[in-house]
Amino acid sequence: MTEQTRQKTAIVIGAGVGGVATAARLAKAGFKVTVVEKNDFTGGRCSLIHHEGYRFDQGPSLLLLPHLFAEAFHDLDTSLEAEGVRLIxxxxxxxxxxxxxxxxxxxxxxxxxxxxxxxxxxxxxxxxxxxxxxxxxxxxxxxxxxxxxxxxxxxxxxxxxxxxxxxxxxxxxxxxxxxxxxxxxxxxxxxxxxxxxxxxxxxxxxxxxxxxxxxxxxxxxxxxxxxGGFHKIIEALVNVGERLGVSYRLSTPVAQILLTRDSGRATGVLLSSGEQLSADIVVNNSDLVYAYNNLLPPSTTATALSKRPxxxxxxxxxxxxxxxxxxxxxxxxxxxxxxxxxxxxxxxxxxxxxxxxxxxxxxxxxxxxxxxxxxxxx
Incomplete structure (x- = not known):
């Protein structure tokens, strides 16, 4: 398979709302996408607590700019309604x-x-x-x-x-x-x-x-x-991603983002299990300060970010x-x-x-x- 015909690959770190949305968009653009998530659930800060018939949103409690959500699903050739998401x-x-x-x-x-x-x-x-x-x-x-x-x-x-x-x-x-x-x-x-x-x-x-x-x-x-809670939107994006071929690996923490020798480009990730995954593109959706200080080599940027209020x-x-x-x-x-x-x-x-x-x-x-x-x- 030549470089021109080989399917491009992408790794997305974190299955929060930004991660699953980005994964679906990359898959729609033709990439073979793998999402790696340290938790055993998707959603990140937009997850749910269930207790004896009660449901609580852990993150956002209100949705603004509904047209931007509608636009995101339209870009993926679907709609909120088609994915079973009803906004009240x-x-x-x-x-x-x-x-x-x-x-x-x-x-x-x-x-x-x-x-x-x-x-x-x-x-x-x-x-x-x-x-x-x-x-x-x-x-x-x-x-x-x-x-x-x-x-x-x-x-x-x-x-x-x-x-x-x-x-x-x-x-x-x-x-x-x-x-x-x-x-x-x-x-x-x-x-x-x-x-x-x-x-x-x-x-x-x-x-x-x-x-x-x-x-x-x-x-x-x-x-x-x-x-049904904010996680309904996450579920919908995950479902769209799966239809487009996205692979979601839960309970899979990342230990390091792998870089080229000159640190000019990301080449993949090293998982905490020791497994290495390679990709043409690596998208980090984990916390920025955490990523710079824990997943990337020491740098002045990491030090500066840690000092910011x-x-x-x-x-x-x-x-x-x-x-x-x-x-x-x-x-x-x-x-x-x-x-x-x-x-x-x-x-x-x-x-x-x-x-x-x-x-x-x-x-x-x-x-x-x-x-x-x-x-x-x-």
Whole structure:
């Protein structure tokens, strides 16, 4: 078989959502693909916990940008529906609670938002809300076109004229909170429209204003949930990959990424068992810092990455309740009265705040299969 006719091979390290999606795309492009995964399950951080009829998502609890998921499956000559994935729209998006028992309902329903905003900021407040939507819409559209759908392989690639001319319009040098303050005059609504930075492990007082695009996609396109849990999307991508010939090797940890003598190209992987696998392409979907420090030779890049500050993680509890809590919707945010102080404690003092803001997800509210009848998974 000549080099021209030999089927190209690829190894993907990690069967998380990025790994299984990449594997399917590579197989669609004609590669013979092997996915190696250290766990005995697929999904990585997007896996499930099952307990006596209750189901909990370990990773994401809400799905944004549904059209991008639809696009990924379309590129693989199928669809979410054809693969048995049903997305359920969550309405309202959130119920937000303040310390005095007052609440705010975030929704894609413009009439409902008019009522909610005017309750706190009067008739002019709704006009300012529309202005906030306009700005966050601009952040969203520019980011998708000039950032999300582009590769940034070097510092020079960030200097593209097409990107630079829109830089100031993205407000990267102002915080989300400062931008929201230009449209919302009450402290409460400033909290309502900035808490989303918590999802990125960032304080709204430090996160770039660009990230109001997250609020925009929630308010304009809605929040969704895959019936049966988020792993349904992983299962669908794995099934598509298998049909395209992808081989998934679970319980198969990688000890090393093999390189050419000049370290210029990856040639395969060495498994912890001692087995070597060769490939034309190696795609690493494991944690970046881990890969540089454990799978690749020592380098200045590995040292530099290890010294970089990490984003904040979270503490999660999974509760199987023997009753339902009707006051809770699918997504509930409880906002600290001392909003800024709570974030400063976390990000500047590295302390657990006395009154933290926290998120309560009740998947059984939107998908009854997450809990036994008459009960809630929280």
């Amino acid at each position: 729209k969550c309405e309202p998006n959130y119920n937000l609670w303040f310390g005095d028992g007052e609440s705010f309902e975030l929704s894609t329903d413009l009439a409902r938002m008019k009522t909610e905003v005017e309750k706190w900021e009067g008739k002019d407040g709704f006009e300012r809300y529309l202005g906030f939507l306009q700005e966050s819409h601009r952040h969203y559209e520019l980011s998708v076109k000039h950032v999300l759908r582009k590769n940034f392989t070097s510092l020079l690639s960030m200097m593209r004229p097409s990107f630079l001319r829109h830089l100031l319009a993205l407000h990267p040098f102002e915080s989300i909170y400062s931008r929201a303050s230009k449209y919302f005059w009450t402290e409460r609504l400033r909290r309502v429209f900035t808490f989303g930075s918590m999802y990125m492990g960032m304080s709204p007082f430090d996160a770039p204003g660009t990230y109001s695009l997250l609020q925009y996609t929630e308010l304009a396109e809605g929040i969704w949930y895959p019936e 990490s984003s904040c993680s979270s503490i999660s509890f999974y509760w199987a309740l023997d009753t339902q809590v009707p006051a809770l919707s699918a997504h509930n945010i409880f906002l600290a009265d001392e909003y800024r102080e709570s974030f400063d404690n976390i990000f500047k003092k590295h302390l657990i705040p006395e009154q933290p803001s926290f998120y309560v997800n009740v998947p059984s509210r939107v998908d009854p299969t997450a809990a036994p009848e008459g009960k809630d998974a929280v």
